[in-house]
Amino acid sequence: MTETRFTGTDSYVATPDLMMAVNAAVTLGRPLLIKGEPGTGKTQLAAEIARALQRPLYEWHIKSTSKAHHGLYEYDAVSRLRASQLGEEKVRDIRNYIIKGSLWEAFDSNVQPVLLIDEIDKADIEFPNDLLRELDRMEFFVHETRELVKARHRPIILITSNNEKELPDAFLRRCFFHYIRFPDADTMDQIVRVHFPNLKSELLREALASFFEVRETPGLRKKPSTSELLDWIKLLLAEDIPPEALRGSDAKKLLPVMHGALLKNEQDVHLFEQIVFLNKRAGR
Amino acid sequence: MLVRFFTDLRAGGVPVTLPEFLSLLEALEARVAALSAEEFYYLARMAMVKDERHFDRFDRVFAEHFEGAEKLFEKLLAELPPEWLKQLTERLLTEEEKRRVQALGGWDKLLETFRERLREQKERHEGGNKWIGTAGTSPFGNQGFNPEGVRIGQGKSRHRRAVKVWDARDFRNLDDDIELGTRNIKMGLRRLRRFAREGAAEELDLDGTIDATARNAGLLDIKLVPERRNAAKLLLLLDVGGSMDPHIKVCEELFSAARAEFKHLEYFYFHNFPYERLWKDNRRRFSVVTDTWTLLRTFNPDYRVVFVGDATMSPYEIEEPGGSVEHWNNESGRVWMTRITRHFPRLVWLNPEPEDRWQWTPSVAITRELVGNRMFPLTLDGLDRAMRELKRRGGTDGGPHSRQATSPGHPVDVS
Numbered sequence: 001m002t003e004t005r006f007t008g009t010d011s012y013v014a015t016p017d018l019m020m021a022v023n024a025a026v027t028l029g030r031p032l033l034i035k036g037e038p039g040t041g042k043t044q045l046a047a048e049i050a051r052a053l054q055r056p057l058y059e060w061h062i063k064s065t066s067k068a069h070h071g072l073y074e075y076d077a078v079s080r081l082r083a084s085q086l087g088e089e090k091v092r093d094i095r096n097y098i099i100k101g102s103l104w105e106a107f108d109s110n111v112q113p114v115l116l117i118d119e120i121d122k123a124d125i126e127f128p129n130d131l132l133r134e135l136d137r138m139e140f141f142v143h144e145t146r147e148l149v150k151a152r153h154r155p156i157i158l159i160t161s162n163n164e165k166e167l168p169d170a171f172l173r174r175c176f177f178h179y180i181r182f183p184d185a186d187t188m189d190q191i192v193r194v195h196f197p198n199l200k201s202e203l204l205r206e207a208l209a210s211f212f213e214v215r216e217t218p219g220l221r222k223k224p225s226t227s228e229l230l231d232w233i234k235l236l237l238a239e240d241i242p243p244e245a246l247r248g249s250d251a252k253k254l255l256p257v258m259h260g261a262l263l264k265n266e267q268d269v270h271l272f273e274q275i276v277f278l279n280k281r282a283g284r
Numbered sequence: 285m286l287v288r289f290f291t292d293l294r295a296g297g298v299p300v301t302l303p304e305f306l307s308l309l310e311a312l313e314a315r316v317a318a319l320s321a322e323e324f325y326y327l328a329r330m331a332m333v334k335d336e337r338h339f340d341r342f343d344r345v346f347a348e349h350f351e352g353a354e355k356l357f358e359k360l361l362a363e364l365p366p367e368w369l370k371q372l373t374e375r376l377l378t379e380e381e382k383r384r385v386q387a388l389g390g391w392d393k394l395l396e397t398f399r400e401r402l403r404e405q406k407e408r409h410e411g412g413n414k415w416i417g418t419a420g421t422s423p424f425g426n427q428g429f430n431p432e433g434v435r436i437g438q439g440k441s442r443h444r445r446a447v448k449v450w451d452a453r454d455f456r457n458l459d460d461d462i463e464l465g466t467r468n469i470k471m472g473l474r475r476l477r478r479f480a481r482e483g484a485a486e487e488l489d490l491d492g493t494i495d496a497t498a499r500n501a502g503l504l505d506i507k508l509v510p511e512r513r514n515a516a517k518l519l520l521l522l523d524v525g526g527s528m529d530p531h532i533k534v535c536e537e538l539f540s541a542a543r544a545e546f547k548h549l550e551y552f553y554f555h556n557f558p559y560e561r562l563w564k565d566n567r568r569r570f571s572v573v574t575d576t577w578t579l580l581r582t583f584n585p586d587y588r589v590v591f592v593g594d595a596t597m598s599p600y601e602i603e604e605p606g607g608s609v610e611h612w613n614n615e616s617g618r619v620w621m622t623r624i625t626r627h628f629p630r631l632v633w634l635n636p637e638p639e640d641r642w643q644w645t646p647s648v649a650i651t652r653e654l655v656g657n658r659m660f661p662l663t664l665d666g667l668d669r670a671m672r673e674l675k676r677r678g679g680t681d682g683g684p685h686s687r688q689a690t691s692p693g694h695p696v697d698v699s
Contacts, residue, residue: 017326024316024327028307035336078488078506085504165544172334173303179336 012041012048013183013191021178022049031117031135031157033172036180039225042160046116049156056113058155060102066123068130071103075144094144103134104149112153121164128171136174183226185212195230196237206246207233210256214263217272224262232261289349293332296345300332307331321350487511517548519583519628523593525556525609531636534662535592538634542590550583555610556597557617557651558624576620580627588674589624589631592662595651596637602650621654631655632670636662 006022008014014022022045025032034042050057060071080097083090090096100108106115120128134140138151159175161167183191185208192204211229214220224232235258236246245257256262263269290305308331317323325346333342485508492507499505520542522535542549552562552574561573601607602617625631633651635642639661642648652659658673660666 016322017330020317020323020326021330024311024330027314027316028311030307033334081504081506169299169334173301175334176307176330177334178330179339 006049006052009048009052011194012044013187013194014048015181015183015187018045018178018180021176025158025176026053026156028176029138029154029156031159031175033159033161033167033175033177034180035161035163035177037182037223037225038162039227040180040182041226042180043116043118046114046118046158049158050114053114053156055111055156056109057116058102058106058109058113059116059118061118062120062122062127064122064124066127068127068134069101071101071117071131072134072140072149073101073104073142074099098142098144103140106155107138107149107151109152109155113155115155115157117157117159119162120159121161121167125165125168129168132170132174188226188229191226192230192233196233199233199237200243203236203241203243203246204233206243207236210246211262214256214259214272217275220263220268220271222264222268224264228262228264232258235261289328289345292349293342293345296341298333298338298341298345304332304334485510515548516546517584517587518542518546518550519587519589520549520551521558521562521589521591521593522551522553523556523591523595524553525593525597527556527594527596528636531594531662534636538592538662548587550587552579554593555608556593557595557601557608558591558620559608559611559613559617560615560620576624580623583628585628585630587628587630589628590670590674591631591633591655592636593633594635594637595633595648595659596645597647599646599650602647602654618650618654621651625655630674631658632673633659634662634666634670635659639666 005019006014006026007019021032024030034045036042046059047057049055075094076097076099080091080094102115106113135157138154139148141148188208188211189204192199192208196204207229211224211232215223239258241257259269259272263272286305286309290300293300308328311317311327311331312324317327328346329339329342333339487509489507489509492509493505496505496507497503520539522539528535539551552564554562558576560576562576562579563573565572597609598607601609602621605614605616606612607616633655635648637648642652642659648659658670660670660673
């Protein structure tokens with residue numbers, strides 16, 4: 001029997017509220033809308049659920065030009081027209097020219113699949129409204145072949161959004177909603193340990209301390225996120241930097257080593273430098 | 285009691301609908317949450333709140349409504365169907381523990397005693413050996429030590445108790461009360477859409493293809509056309525004066541909505557009233573400025589101009605040279621405004637102050653006159669009227685000003 005409750009995986013730390021959200025969505029077959037700061041693992045969640053519950057994963061990445069029907073199917077009229085010119089045999093069946101989208105493939109799956117609709121806020125503001133019936137009833141109609149496609153098993157649908165656009169109420173009503181908060185220091189400690197099991201605890205403590213210090217700098221344009229912290233630690237490990245180097249006792253070295261992984265634009269680097277400098281001076 | 289929670293949420297400003305409430309009940313019935321206050325809190329929030337800005341309101345109502353969450357769960361349990369409780373405990377107990385349950389006379393006996401005690405018990409209880417409560421050795425309760433105990437609620441540790449989760453009110457700064465959300469603004473701005481075909485040809489032109497194929501004696505000749513895009517051009521001029529501070533939020537919303545909706549969007553800032561210079565970066569407003577003459581030369585009259593400002597200032601700031609509060613202006617604001625309105629026939633002024641207050645400020649009346657009475661309040665209705673106004677003037681395409689239009693393709697009105 002396959003696992004039915006999600007409790008995080010060996011490479012993904014799920015907080016109790018997140019587990020609850022996922023399990024409720026799985027049990028009731030409702031789409032789960034995930035929001036949160038960039039880099040908190042929204043997109044990764046779907047892959048981890050699929051892995052933990054041993055389900056196939058279908059991904060549908062939304063772009064600004066995406067239309068709702070791209071996820072269902074597309075009718076390739078042009079190649080059929082071409083084929084008819086060449087007198088090919090397969091031109092007689094319209095089915096040969098219907099290209100399935102991710103949603104259709106997920107509906108077709110033999111076991112309950114996981115479907116990720118990534119960054120739904122990138123699309124046009126009417127996009128979510130065009131998917132209401134599909135997500136509600138888990139079925140749609142193919143006009144070209146006059147067949148009704150129904151989901152064999154209600155897929156576990158995860159939808160991520162970066163808040164670039166507000167989503168329509170009718171759509172929100174049909175989803176469960178979870179906001180991934182930025183992890184607190186304890187959870188962050190766990191997350192880093194999951195990714196770097198052999199990390200010395202001394203280095204980890206120093207790295208986390210400087211990370212949270214950078215994050216708490218007021219006025220940063222882009223706060224570093226979990227994924228950036230992981231990159232940074234990877235760099236520190238690769239360069240074999242000793243924990244002492246991270247301790248900001250040296251007044252000349254104001255910025256943490258390899259800060260390029262944490263601060264992504266020059267205004268932020270500059271701002272951070274100034275603030276650290278002021279703090280140091282005030283401390284004396 | 286949950287129905288009252290639902291109505292309290294609505295009264296507390298959380299936009300919950302009946303289907304969402306029903307889905308919470310459905311989830312409770314499907315036993316998604318174990319019987320702990322914390323899990324109930326997460327489940328309720330997930331099912332009924334769809335925007336992190338409302339989390340704080342939800343937390344407040346929740347805290348008020350379920351003051352003393354333990355009591356709540358005692359009450360809830362009294363209403364529980366016995367099968368539910370039985371299944372729950374069966375899941376939680378090991379085989380050995382289940383055998384020990386028999387020591388008390390089996391499940392039915394246990395549950396009967398349980399209900400009996402619920403009836404007897406009136407108050408919250410802790411540490412005893414008979415009543416249902418926490419940390420005791422009674423067979424019922426949480427965090428107890430009796431192996432025969434039915435564990436009620438899965439308080440994982442005493443330090444992360446559910447009550448704290450909502451009492452912490454971590455989402456306080458995400459809460460705001462905007463009546464004019466980005467989405468609403470976008471819907472308003474949509475009135476301005478003018479679709480035109482521009483850019484790379486990437487869409488199949490079905491009519492063109494059929495036509496060309498027919499002319500080609502039946503041999504397929506595919507025609508492509510560029511995709512239709514919104515070709516309306518917008519010039520946004522925003523007041524960043526001190527009196528605008530209370531309206532920053534709504535201006536940001538307007539700005540971000542406009543930015544997403546228009547491909548050709550330009551914006552400039554001014555302080556109180558436009559004079560001979562405008563700027564794009566408010567932090568460098570004295571060093572990097574744009575000459576208003578340059579603005580008039582750069583942008584064609586087919587740009588639609590939207591001023592956003594409260595127009596609240598001393599009348600001298602409009603009428604007199606040197607009236608500006610920040611610098612010496614050689615020509616009065618009135619002169620500059622007249623130049624701008626003359627150059628851009630399609631222009632409106634959005635005022636975030638409520639319309640009924642306008643009459644009390646003389647400068648608002650003057651500004652209104654200067655923009656030809658095209659001042660609208662920054663509300664949904666006002667935005668709608670403003671867009672209609674911009675559109676109406678848009679109908680005069682081909683007038684004396686359109687000679688400068690340089691955009692490729694001919695914009696077509698379709699909406």
